[in-house]
Amino acid sequence: MMFVNLDNIGFSYTEGKPVVSGVSFGLKKGETLAVVGASGCGKSTLLRIISGILPQSPHNYLSGKLTVDGQTSDKYRRSGKLAFMFQEPTLMPNLTVRQNIAFPLKIKGMNNNQKVDDLVDAVGLTAFAGYYPSRLSGGMKTRVSLARSFVTDPELLFLDEPFAALDIAWKSRLYRELEKLLEVHNSTVIFVTHDVQEALLLSDDVLVFNSGGGIKSKYKIENEKSISERVNDISGYMSEVYSEYMLPIQDAIMNGDDV
Amino acid sequence: MMKKWTLYIFLGAALLALWQYFGSFNQTVRLLVSSPTLSMNYFVENAGSLLHAAQTTLIEAVVGLIIATIFSFAVMILCFYKPGILEFVLPLMVTSQVIPLIVLAPFFIILMGIGLSSKITMAAVMCFFPIFVNFAQGYTTISSNIHELLYIYDAPLSFRIKSVYFPLSMGSIMAGLKISATLAVIGAIVAEFNGAELGLGKNLYLSAKRLEPELMISSLVLATLIGFILFGTIRIIELRTGRKL
Numbered sequence: 001m002m003f004v005n006l007d008n009i010g011f012s013y014t015e016g017k018p019v020v021s022g023v024s025f026g027l028k029k030g031e032t033l034a035v036v037g038a039s040g041c042g043k044s045t046l047l048r049i050i051s052g053i054l055p056q057s058p059h060n061y062l063s064g065k066l067t068v069d070g071q072t073s074d075k076y077r078r079s080g081k082l083a084f085m086f087q088e089p090t091l092m093p094n095l096t097v098r099q100n101i102a103f104p105l106k107i108k109g110m111n112n113n114q115k116v117d118d119l120v121d122a123v124g125l126t127a128f129a130g131y132y133p134s135r136l137s138g139g140m141k142t143r144v145s146l147a148r149s150f151v152t153d154p155e156l157l158f159l160d161e162p163f164a165a166l167d168i169a170w171k172s173r174l175y176r177e178l179e180k181l182l183e184v185h186n187s188t189v190i191f192v193t194h195d196v197q198e199a200l201l202l203s204d205d206v207l208v209f210n211s212g213g214g215i216k217s218k219y220k221i222e223n224e225k226s227i228s229e230r231v232n233d234i235s236g237y238m239s240e241v242y243s244e245y246m247l248p249i250q251d252a253i254m255n256g257d258d259v
Numbered sequence: 260m261m262k263k264w265t266l267y268i269f270l271g272a273a274l275l276a277l278w279q280y281f282g283s284f285n286q287t288v289r290l291l292v293s294s295p296t297l298s299m300n301y302f303v304e305n306a307g308s309l310l311h312a313a314q315t316t317l318i319e320a321v322v323g324l325i326i327a328t329i330f331s332f333a334v335m336i337l338c339f340y341k342p343g344i345l346e347f348v349l350p351l352m353v354t355s356q357v358i359p360l361i362v363l364a365p366f367f368i369i370l371m372g373i374g375l376s377s378k379i380t381m382a383a384v385m386c387f388f389p390i391f392v393n394f395a396q397g398y399t400t401i402s403s404n405i406h407e408l409l410y411i412y413d414a415p416l417s418f419r420i421k422s423v424y425f426p427l428s429m430g431s432i433m434a435g436l437k438i439s440a441t442l443a444v445i446g447a448i449v450a451e452f453n454g455a456e457l458g459l460g461k462n463l464y465l466s467a468k469r470l471e472p473e474l475m476i477s478s479l480v481l482a483t484l485i486g487f488i489l490f491g492t493i494r495i496i497e498l499r500t501g502r503k504l
Contacts, residue, residue: 090404
């Protein structure tokens with residue numbers, strides 16, 4: 001049984017102008033799916049639909065069938081088993097690193113100092129635990145956001161281009177940190193990215209969106225290497241997947257208007 | 260930094276010296292703005308009544324400011340529970356800022372009499388709009404990602420208000436309070452102009468009627484001092500609450 005199942009999902013803010021249309025796919029527990037495509041093709045909207053953020057408004061139009069763990073996305077969201085990492089770190093400016101990581105627990109009225117300390121340590125910010133976001137670099141803020149995403153032990157994690165603003169050195173470091181956290185939490189991940197290399201480094205499957213908000217093509221990455229193995233030998237890994245995945249995916253994105 | 264302060268002191272001293280010179284040797288200037296020494300002598304001789312008047316104005320301004328703060332917070336909390344109200348009310352509130360509310364002073368005097376309540380009401384009305392509008396604008400600038408984050412974790416509204424909306428709007432709230440600190444004093448004084456038993460506004464009104472520039476200068480200095488005290492208090496609160504932001 002699929003953990004996340006989408007059957008002919010369509011979504012529009014205005015009737016007759018779909019942002020996402022006819023999207024169907026399934027995802028098993030523990031899998032990582034990357035969604036790539038040109039800007040404005042509906043990738044982030046898809047994340048917001050699956051996570052239950054959309055449709056919040058009665059003016060939105062959602063069609064098709066979507067289940068997460070056999071429930072509606074909204075019911076699943078209320079169960080507290082999902083987390084969302086935004087493109088911007090989205091930290092509370094009045095809270096310290098530690099308090100920001102513990103923020104989801106605070107919302108739920110819970111307290112787990114050990115888990116928060118472990119996460120602070122996992123993203124290498126123990127020395128900065130008492131710092132406010134205004135004193136952190138962009139990379140550090142992203143690490144706080146990453147750690148916060150795992151504090152509730154999410155079954156399902158959404159990443160909306162969280163590493164887009166970082167340089168390759170920070171990205172490599174965060175990919176390894178993400179892998180460590182995923183090993184511990186065994187979360188299912190759906191992430192959106194513009195970066196095909198990132199998609200190939202982090203995911204098991206890659207979904208290419210066309211400009212009409214539908215699926216152009218889907219690729220199953222047949223490679224046994226772990227994320228850190230891929231990142232540590234990035235040039236070797238990229239040459240392995242270059243002709244089979246990299247070129248076809250880039251080609252599909254560039255010809256994404258072929259709906 | 261030191262040089263800047265030296266310049267301020269020098270400019271202040273030069274102005275006082277010029278004022279003293281013209282106030283002593285020019286009768287017209289003396290009649291209009293008196294002189295520093297005459298004003299100081301007047302203040303010393305009438306310190307008791309002047310400070311009593313200042314105390315009255317201070318109480319009116321402070322109570323008005325507190326009432327306006329509580330009321331604007333209450334309306335904003337109501338808007339958090341019923342977001343439709345904010346969408347309806349905010350444009351009206353922003354537009355209402357062009358109305359010179361000071362014109363309501365005679366109305367409050369007629370309605371409530373010449374006691375403290377009419378002055379407090381005037382001060383509160385003057386303060387309410389800047390605090391509310393700034394708070395509302397602070398709230399509307401909270402990033403949509405923060406709202407989505409709270410939605411993802413199904414944060415209860417009471418938590419959102421206490422732990423997110425208030426702290427993240429604090430900068431705007433403080434900006435509104437700082438504007439209102441001055442407006443509270445203006446509101447109280449203008450209401451006193453229109454009829455009061457005691458207060459700096461009444462003193463200013465009498466100074467013009469009786470041609471007593473020393474009374475005007477003393478009242479003006481005290482009113483400025485009250486403005487400084489209110490503004491300074493809010494600035495201290497702002498520094499304490501916003502130190503970590």
